[in-house]
Amino acid sequence: MQKELVVVTGGSGFIAIHIILQLLQQGYRVRATVRAPKKVALIKQMLTNGGQTDFSNLEFATADLTTDDHWAAIMQGATYVIHPASPTPTLNFKNEAEMIRPAVDGVLRVLTAARDAHVKRVVLTSAYGAIFAGHPHRQTPYTEADWSDLNQPKIHPYQKSKTLSERAAWDFIAREGNGLELATVNPVAVMGPVLANDYSHSNIQIQELLTGKTKAVPHVDSGYVDVRDVASLHLLAMQQPQAAGERFLATTGETLSMLDVANILRQAFPQYAAQLPTKTIPNIAVKAAAITNPMLKMVASIVGTYAETSNAKAVQLLGWHPRSAKDAIIATAQSMIDLNLIK
Incomplete structure (x- = not known):
């Protein structure tokens, strides 16, 4: 019997790589775009670097989310699609449509x-930004x-793009999905092991803390989750019948300040203690600098805001059990040290 084929978009992305690893380990065929x-x-x-040396069940296809070309052919024969890719223009954009339109399209x-x-079924990687x-x-x-x-005023275009693109996905399924599950x-x-010097913006935070680039931190509370657990949640959302039509918040349920993160690193990696910040920047100063x-x-749009989250749904409905935020943060730092990314 032929193995089921899963299309994974944006194959070089931080989350996508860990999804591909777990799919191959579980015996799926993968077509990465x-x-x-x-x-x-x-x-x-x-x-x-992630431990996968057999690529016989992995193939690649070239496609761009900003054009229709190739997507029809890429989907042929696939049972599932996992869609972590999103076109990310620079944070220094001219107008918010530059960020929103490509994400929705x-x-x-x-x-x-x-x-x-x-x-x-399609499993879409949305974001906490579509929720809070x-x-x-x-x-x-x-x-x-x-x-x-x-x-509400002052919503950052990134959060808008994530919200509107997820809304568009659910609307599409309701209106013209024709039985396609989402x-x-x-x-x-998202924290956890980086596998090369190509990683996401949440990981850059760890690199900048360890290298002493961050002298003081803003008062930003956040949930943190390990990329390996984010990947396993995508696979559960793909495989479990009860996941169809559902959203899943990928969080450990813990909330840490950026100073908490610095303190976890200080305790785990005392050799970098001198580089790590001990002070916070007043909210008003962050907002003034952002002008x-x-x-x-x-x-600036999230300093001082409430950030508690619950993972009860993923835990109860899918049996998902993420490792702790502390373990995820330490794994990020350790992988960067191992790859000589901390100078």
Whole structure:
């Protein structure tokens, strides 16, 4: 019997790599999409670093989320699609449509091609950003029942893009899905082992803390989750019948401040203690700096905000059991040290 084929978009992404690793380990065939064929070597290097040396069940296809080309062919023969890829323009954008339009269009392209190829289920990597934004007086943990309120002022375009693209996905399934199933995974800040010098913005935070680039930290609370657990949640959302039509918040349920993160690193890696910050920056100073520095706008939009989350749904419905936030943070740092990324 031939193994089931899973299409994974954006194959070189941090979450995507760990999804591909687990799919191969569980005996699936994987067709990973890349924007540029030159990424294939990097993907194989990362998979090798992650312990996978047999690539006989892995193939690659070139496609871009900003165009319809190739997507129909890529979906042929696939039972499932996992869609972590999102076109990410620079944070220094001219207008928010630059961030929102490609995210929405990319999701609809993948869903249309999957439906037309009679794929059984798509698992979309959404984000905590589609859940928490625009709730200024929150006092109870966020759950999958929550959606970011885009009618509130000062919602960052990144959170808007994540909210609108996930909304568009659910609308598509309801209106014209033709029986295609959808589940979404909404991770908080993703930590865990990096497998090359190509990793996500939440990991850069750890690198900047360990190298002494961060002299003081803003008052930002966040949930943290290990990428290996985010990947396993995608596989559960793909495999379990009861996951169809559901959203899953990928979080350990713990909330840490950036100073807590620095203190975890200080305790685990005393050799870097002198580099790690001990002070926080007042919220008002962060907001003032963001007026002239576009790179700080996202941080400024979330300083001092409530960030408690619950993972009860994924735990109870799918039997998901993530490792602790502390373990995830230590694993990120250790992998960076092992790869000589901390100078």
